[in-house]
Amino acid sequence: MSARKFLDSIEPHFTKGGKFEKYYGLYEMVDTFIYTPADVARGTTHVRDGNDLKRTMTFVVIATALCVFMAMYNTGYQANLAMEALGKAEIDGWRNIPMTLFGFNPMNPLSCMVHGALYFLPIYIVTLAVGGVWEVLFATVRGHEVNEGFLVSSMLYTLIMPPDMPLWQVALGISFGIVIGKEVFGGTGKNFLNPALTGRAFLYFAYPASISGDSVWVAVDGYTAATPLGLAANGGLEAVYNAHYTWLQTFFGFEPGCLGETSTFAILIGAAFLLYTRIASYRIMGGVLAGMVATSLLFNIIGSDTNPMFSLPWYWHLTVGGFAFGMVYMATDPVSAAMTNSGRWVFGALVGAMTVLIRVVNPAFPEGIMLAILFSNMFAPTIDYFVIQANIRRRIKRHA
Numbered sequence: 217m218s219a220r221k222f223l224d225s226i227e228p229h230f231t232k233g234g235k236f237e238k239y240y241g242l243y244e245m246v247d248t249f250i251y252t253p254a255d256v257a258r259g260t261t262h263v264r265d266g267n268d269l270k271r272t273m274t275f276v277v278i279a280t281a282l283c284v285f286m287a288m289y290n291t292g293y294q295a296n297l298a299m300e301a302l303g304k305a306e307i308d309g310w311r312n313i314p315m316t317l318f319g320f321n322p323m324n325p326l327s328c329m330v331h332g333a334l335y336f337l338p339i340y341i342v343t344l345a346v347g348g349v350w351e352v353l354f355a356t357v358r359g360h361e362v363n364e365g366f367l368v369s370s371m372l373y374t375l376i377m378p379p380d381m382p383l384w385q386v387a388l389g390i391s392f393g394i395v396i397g398k399e400v401f402g403g404t405g406k407n408f409l410n411p412a413l414t415g416r417a418f419l420y421f422a423y424p425a426s427i428s429g430d431s432v433w434v435a436v437d438g439y440t441a442a443t444p445l446g447l448a449a450n451g452g453l454e455a456v457y458n459a460h461y462t463w464l465q466t467f468f469g470f471e472p473g474c475l476g477e478t479s480t481f482a483i484l485i486g487a488a489f490l491l492y493t494r495i496a497s498y499r500i501m502g503g504v505l506a507g508m509v510a511t512s513l514l515f516n517i518i519g520s521d522t523n524p525m526f527s528l529p530w531y532w533h534l535t536v537g538g539f540a541f542g543m544v545y546m547a548t549d550p551v552s553a554a555m556t557n558s559g560r561w562v563f564g565a566l567v568g569a570m571t572v573l574i575r576v577v578n579p580a581f582p583e584g585i586m587l588a589i590l591f592s593n594m595f596a597p598t599i600d601y602f603v604i605q606a607n608i609r610r611r612i613k614r615h616a
Contacts, residue, residue, distance in 0.1 A: 272550075275495045276368045279486035280545070283375055284336070286482045287475040289325070291379045291435060292332030294472055296322035298436040308437060311335075332379075335435045336475055339386050340374040346387040347373075350394045354403065365404035369393070372545055373412035375476025376538065376586075378432040385423055389415040409593050410549050413586055420586070433472035441472045445537040449575070449582035452524025453532065466535040477538040487544040496548040499557060503564020504543040504571075508533055511572040525576040539571060542585035552593040556603040563599055567592045 228234055299307070299320040306312050307320075311334045318327040351366045373390055393415025398407040420427050430440040444466050447455040461471060469479025477483075490496035512530040520526035533539055547553060547567050554563035567588045574584025581587070 272495055273365060273368050275490070275493050276545070277371055279489045279495075280371050280375065280476070282482035282485050283476040283479065283541070284371075286469050286479040287375055288332035288336045289328050290332065290469050290471075290478055291335050291475060292328035292330065293322055293470065294433070294441070295331050295335075295379075295435045296320045296324075296328055298434045298439040298441070302436070302439060304436075335379045336374070338383060339377050339379075339381060339475070340370070342383050342386050343370045343374050343390045347390045347394050350391060350399065354399045358403070360403075365398075366394070369398075369411045373415055375545075376412065376416050376474050376541070378427055379435040379475055380432050381419075381426060385419055385426055388422075389419040391415075392418040405551055408552055408597070409590060410546055410552050413546055413590055417586060417590060433474075443473050443537070444471055445473075445575075445582050448528055448532065448536060449525055452527060454524075456532075463532065463535060466532075474538060474541075477541040480535045480540040483540040483544050490544065490548070496544065497550075497553070497560050499560035500548045500553055500564040500567075501543055503561045503566075504547050504568040505534075505564075507565035507568025507570075508539065508543075508572055509568070510565075511569040512576075515572065515576050523576065525582075528576075533572060533575070537575075537583045538585050542567075542571070542589055546585070546589050547592070552596065554596045554599045554603075556600050559596070559599040559603040562603075563592055563596055566595065566599075 299305075300322060305320070307315065311331075314334065315327075315331060318324070318330050320331070321327045347366055347370050370390070373393060377386060393411040393413075396418075397409050397411040397414030398404065401407045416427070426432060430442045430446065433443055434441045442450075442459070444456050444459070444461045447459055447461070451458075465471060466478075467480045469482060471478050487496070487501065491498055491501075509530045512528065512533050515526045516529065518526060547564060554560045567585075570588035570591055571584040574587055575582055578584070
């Protein structure tokens, strides 16, 4: 039976009078994600727009496709490199069974993809299952349809996880992000914090050993590897070069790190797609980049004899850590970011400046984009308020 026939056969159970009537939104989400909906506006009395919530969320998921590919490939590549360095021929646990068919060769693309997928897919499946349960539960209690917002949150949340994250902590983090970060405020469109970042922030403060340090970035037990950002925080660019990392290597993403944050190249392709489809705001992206460049140049000018991060150039800030991912996919969240055009520039600049400030000045936390975005989310309404008030005063003065 084809997918189309299967969906048609179960539709009566979800429509009015069916035993699953209250879950019609869930059926519609699956149906129209795959197929073009049959119900469209007709006649001359409708205001038409080529975009809606479903298409917006679908486009964001599509924009992460190359990041997902790099997440699986680089995770497997780093793990296979570690296996080769340790001289190990097998790993503990269930993943060793399928890997016996492909081996642990870092030069074999298929081996790297399969090995990485064995870490990416469990995290994504747990995120979808647990987060989906919360979405359906709140939709049922409130009597509204399940929307597509969680599709984006689940993908972004998965891509900002370390590859070796315990699955029970993955479930706990997405639960906190969906319930506390979104649903308690009314659901999609009413949250003032990014749900995916809220879940990750919870895990960072509740279980720091599982999401920071040098042992969580490569999915091989007993192997430690610092990220280029961690190396730069401790020893500057000299430490990065001594570890044999080049700028191009960090740009294309062949480095330890979170699943989908390592490849700036893949992220920028996603950014181009989001800008072309007008899903993401170029003002926010431009503001984040401008704020980062200006602040890093300021620190470069000031200099420091004791803190090597003062001398880190802006183009290294762009490629190390999760800066590019946060700039493209997290800061541009249309719900939790500023709404006014001028406010988006200010909001983005605040994110970029705060990111560098946290990376350079805070010795305990070299990665700053997560906290910078959450901090800026809280000030987004205030930024919009002052922009609107300035517009009102300007118009009053113009027509006085």
